Amino acid sequence: xxxxxxxxxxxxxxxxxxxxxxxxxxxxxxxxxxxxxxxxxxxxxxxxxxxxxxxxxxxxxxxxxxxxxxxxxxxxxxxxxxxxxxxxxxxxxxxxxxxxx
Ligand code: HEC
Numbered sequence: 607x608x609x610x611x612x613x614x615x616x617x618x619x620x621x622x623x624x625x626x627x628x629x630x631x632x633x634x635x636x637x638x639x640x641x642x643x644x645x646x647x648x649x650x651x652x653x654x655x656x657x658x659x660x661x662x663x664x665x666x667x668x669x670x671x672x673x674x675x676x677x678x679x680x681x682x683x684x685x686x687x688x689x690x691x692x693x694x695x696x697x698x699x700x701x702x703x704x705x706x707x
Contacts, residue, residue, distance in 0.1 A: 626678070626683045626684075627678065627683050627684045627685070627686055628645065628683040628684070628685050629686075629687055630644070630645045630685060630687065630688070631687035631688065631689070631692075632644065632645075632688065632689075632692045636692065636695075637695055637699075638695035638696045638697075638698050638699030638700075639699050641692055641695060641696045641699070642696055642699050642700070645685075646696065646700075649682070652703060656703060657703060657704065657705050658700065658703040658704060659700060659703065659704040659705075660704065660705055660706075660707050661704045661705075661706050661707070662706070662707065663706055663707075666701060666704060666706045667701075668694060668697040668698065668701065671693075671696075671697040671700050671701070672690075672693050672694075672697055675688060675693050675696070675697070676688075676693070
């Protein structure tokens with residue numbers, strides 16, 4: 607089993623290499639909706655009822671959304687130039703347009 611362990615160590619490195627970032631930084635007076643439309647709606651679109659996300663209960667909070675924006679994910683870029691204030695505003699917009707399952 608020893609060689610297998612070494613193989614597993616390489617997986618996080620491979621994922622890091624795939625992650626990407628978006629250098630967008632919002633105007634200081636931009637509100638959550640403006641930020642969302644400028645940069646998030648490239649990938650996240652509202653449905654016919656205006657719902658953009660279906661979040662699990664444990665995801666439906668600003669902490670989780672902040673993490674997603676700061677760290678990105680396999681498919682989503684991270685946004686290192688988004689100030690906390692902007693993240694807060696856009697997170698509130700996200701929550702207001704989400705349903706929870
Ligand atoms: C390049 C496309 C892209 C952009 C731009 C993008 N996202 Fe995402 N985002 C994704 C994808 C794909 C997922 C789901 C899969 C994953 O987590 O990798 C996701 C997942 C999420 C999630 C977790 C909930 C879920 O549906 O899985 C939140 C919250 C989120 N994005 C918010 C945002 C916000 C806020 C912005 C703008 C600051 C943004 N995203 C910009 C592609 C994007």
